[in-house]
Amino acid sequence: MNATNHQFRLAARPVGMPKREDWKYTSEPVPEPRDGELLVKVLYLSLDPAMRGWMNEGKSYIAPVNLGEVMRAGAAGRVVSSKHPGFAVGDYVIGHFGVQEYALSDGKGVAKVDPKVAPLPVYLGTLGMPGMTAYFGLLDIGKPNPGDTVVVSGAAGAVGTVVGQIAKLKGCRVVGIAGGADKCRYLVEELGFDAAIDYKSEDVKKALKAHCPKGVNVYFDNVGGDILDAVLTQLAMHARIIICGAISQYNATGPMKGPSNYMSLLVNRASMTGMVVFDYAARYGEAAREMAGWMAAGKLKSREDIVQGLETFPDTLLKLFKGENTGKLVLQVAAE
Amino acid sequence: MNATNHQFRLAARPVGMPKREDWKYTSEPVPEPRDGELLVKVLYLSLDPAMRGWMNEGKSYIAPVNLGEVMRAGAAGRVVSSKHPGFAVGDYVIGHFGVQEYALSDGKGVAKVDPKVAPLPVYLGTLGMPGMTAYFGLLDIGKPNPGDTVVVSGAAGAVGTVVGQIAKLKGCRVVGIAGGADKCRYLVEELGFDAAIDYKSEDVKKALKAHCPKGVNVYFDNVGGDILDAVLTQLAMHARIIICGAISQYNATGPMKGPSNYMSLLVNRASMTGMVVFDYAARYGEAAREMAGWMAAGKLKSREDIVQGLETFPDTLLKLFKGENTGKLVLQVAAE
Numbered sequence: 101m102n103a104t105n106h107q108f109r110l111a112a113r114p115v116g117m118p119k120r121e122d123w124k125y126t127s128e129p130v131p132e133p134r135d136g137e138l139l140v141k142v143l144y145l146s147l148d149p150a151m152r153g154w155m156n157e158g159k160s161y162i163a164p165v166n167l168g169e170v171m172r173a174g175a176a177g178r179v180v181s182s183k184h185p186g187f188a189v190g191d192y193v194i195g196h197f198g199v200q201e202y203a204l205s206d207g208k209g210v211a212k213v214d215p216k217v218a219p220l221p222v223y224l225g226t227l228g229m230p231g232m233t234a235y236f237g238l239l240d241i242g243k244p245n246p247g248d249t250v251v252v253s254g255a256a257g258a259v260g261t262v263v264g265q266i267a268k269l270k271g272c273r274v275v276g277i278a279g280g281a282d283k284c285r286y287l288v289e290e291l292g293f294d295a296a297i298d299y300k301s302e303d304v305k306k307a308l309k310a311h312c313p314k315g316v317n318v319y320f321d322n323v324g325g326d327i328l329d330a331v332l333t334q335l336a337m338h339a340r341i342i343i344c345g346a347i348s349q350y351n352a353t354g355p356m357k358g359p360s361n362y363m364s365l366l367v368n369r370a371s372m373t374g375m376v377v378f379d380y381a382a383r384y385g386e387a388a389r390e391m392a393g394w395m396a397a398g399k400l401k402s403r404e405d406i407v408q409g410l411e412t413f414p415d416t417l418l419k420l421f422k423g424e425n426t427g428k429l430v431l432q433v434a435a436e
Numbered sequence: 437m438n439a440t441n442h443q444f445r446l447a448a449r450p451v452g453m454p455k456r457e458d459w460k461y462t463s464e465p466v467p468e469p470r471d472g473e474l475l476v477k478v479l480y481l482s483l484d485p486a487m488r489g490w491m492n493e494g495k496s497y498i499a500p501v502n503l504g505e506v507m508r509a510g511a512a513g514r515v516v517s518s519k520h521p522g523f524a525v526g527d528y529v530i531g532h533f534g535v536q537e538y539a540l541s542d543g544k545g546v547a548k549v550d551p552k553v554a555p556l557p558v559y560l561g562t563l564g565m566p567g568m569t570a571y572f573g574l575l576d577i578g579k580p581n582p583g584d585t586v587v588v589s590g591a592a593g594a595v596g597t598v599v600g601q602i603a604k605l606k607g608c609r610v611v612g613i614a615g616g617a618d619k620c621r622y623l624v625e626e627l628g629f630d631a632a633i634d635y636k637s638e639d640v641k642k643a644l645k646a647h648c649p650k651g652v653n654v655y656f657d658n659v660g661g662d663i664l665d666a667v668l669t670q671l672a673m674h675a676r677i678i679i680c681g682a683i684s685q686y687n688a689t690g691p692m693k694g695p696s697n698y699m700s701l702l703v704n705r706a707s708m709t710g711m712v713v714f715d716y717a718a719r720y721g722e723a724a725r726e727m728a729g730w731m732a733a734g735k736l737k738s739r740e741d742i743v744q745g746l747e748t749f750p751d752t753l754l755k756l757f758k759g760e761n762t763g764k765l766v767l768q769v770a771a772e
Contacts, residue, residue: 161703329694343702358665358694366679366710367497374702 105130107170107200108413116353123414130202139181140203145431146174146224149420152350161376171199176220194223225428226402230258233377235387237342238263241373242318246271249312254322256283258428263320264293265400275311279423304330323348325357332361339370403427439466443506443536444749452689459750466538475517476539481767482510482560485756488686497712507535512556530559561764562738566594569713571723573678574599577709578654582607585648590658592619594764599656600629601736611647615759640666659684661693668697675706739763
């Protein structure tokens with residue numbers, strides 16, 4: 101094969117919002133798989149808030165991307181060449197293929213998917229990491245009971261939309277927090293949330309008080325910052341907070357804002373627990389089967405926000421931090 | 437009876453550290469018990485960090501003390517007059533008798549204690565609320581396993597000394613954080629802590645790294661602020677943080693400092709849970725029996741820091757916030 105593989109590599113550790121010069125756009129010949137390897141043509145890239153964290157140095161739940169490395173990213177693609185016994189040319193697969201057009205893989209962490217069951221981008225969203233994050237975070241840590249009030253921030257994002265819909269399926273009252281009237285309308289009218297709070301135009305604390313008269317039993321936090329602090333003032337007794345992310349803080353250049361109302365945990369005998377979806381890998385199948393069933397029954401809707409073209413990657417990624425996506429943000433790299 | 441009952445009443449809501457003029461020293465005739473009541477001569481007052489919170493307005497885990505009211509305080513005393521079938525003159529009792537020399541009670545929340553089993557001040561410390569707080573917070577929320585590293589702040593205080601000793605009894609490595617060389621020496625040499633960190637002279641984060649090479653499995657937080665933030669950087673996977681208090685913040689006049697390193701909860705899949713000892717009231721007996729057994733066997737030491745004289749109350753209370761007490765701070769109001 102003589103084709104060229106275009107890639108985005110990390111050129112510098114960003115300070116604040118990633119800039120164009122933090123990336124290096126490179127090209128190299130498409131590699132040939134050796135024994136035990138497969139070559140994947142990347143079709144869709146998953147763009148996730150967590151990617152911002154991977155660009156930083158220092159200990160976290162996963163090693164940082166090194167300078168000069170192809171940026172890490174989840175992706176869906178098609179096997180175009182294989183010397184791996186488990187994969188054949190034409191197989192559709194998901195894995196951490198990186199921000200590039202072609203990826204070599206030894207098959208570890210790669211899973212086959214069936215585009216007849218769900219469109220490929222759904223395997224990066226509702227049936228992928230974001231969906232798994234929502235499912236296990238809400239059910240395993242949040243432990244919602246029917247009648248509980250569940251609040252989710254980043255509610256119109258890939259994780260938030262699934263959290264809210266699963267909470268509705270479990271008989272909860274669901275309040276989403278999102279930025280902008282369109283997103284809020286989408287949550288209530290399309291996804292069946294009981295209420296949505298537009299943090300850009302509303303006083304979040306007052307709105308929570310109005311929409312959660314019995315207090316907040318479960319809070320699924322994707323954003324941190326002032327919104328976490330506002331929710332802390334409205335907890336019900338024995339509330340459970342799932343710390344899934346803190347997108348409002350990822351591009352902060354000063355010190356991270358800690359939740360200054362955390363003593364509400366004491367007053368309300370509440371808990372705040374961090375989660376990383378990888379811990380649930382052994383149970384992804386179980387969750388995917390249940391969620392695929394809900395989707396087939398029309399009880400769980402998936403929405404993807406698909407942008408075209410690998411070359412747009414640096415700008416497209418920023419949509420996450422500017423709150424410009426609704427549903428799962430996906431970058432289409434090539435036609436299926 | 438014609439004696440006088442001296443009292444400290446809350447005169448103003450303090451801003452920052454309570455001042456003398458936030459209190460009103462009053463006197464009134466000692467009341468007579470009516471049917472169903474008992475009169476207690478207060479012998480020892482329990483001085484607790486939580487009292488600072490009770491002086492503030494606003495929702496908390498307990499109603500605030502109203503302006504003009506006798507300040508709420510746990511106490512030990514002797515029944516001097518009784519028209520209550522459950523109590524006789526001469527009984528020794530503990531209850532929330534308030535900062536005064538005599539208290540009328542309907543018997544609710546009052547328990548008889550035996551000064552032959554333990555000296556009265558111990559019923560305000562190791563066998564009282566602080567001991568119960570340590571016992572249930574550590575064992576029920578912290579769930580320490582043998583070999584775990586347990587860190588406790590406010591380690592030389594009434595709660596901290598008990599937390600550390602119980603953790604040792606459970607086979608843990610115990611590191612205390614306290615202010616000053618004397619307190620640290622006491623923790624290691626008298627109470628058997630494995631190490632103690634003097635936050636006034638040491639870099640807490642570095643010292644934690646040195647003393648907790650496998651990370652912190654359980655952190656019992658009495659202080660909040662910078663120390664909580666330092667411990668957050670040293671968590672082991674699946675660490676449990678018990679939020680019991682935040683004495684470093686109780687007199688803050690600005691906004692409370694939130695733990696800016698709270699995303700360590702995510703990285704380490706850790707949890708932070710608030711506790712209020714009153715929730716365990718039904719199990720106090722169980723805990724007291726076990727702790728009295730440990731004390732009798734010489735495995736649990738109790739230390740009280742006893743100051744004389746009701747009139748010293750405003751100043752003596754401040755010892756807690758200046759870190760001047762070692763062990764349980766008790767104000768002796770009258771001779772036994």
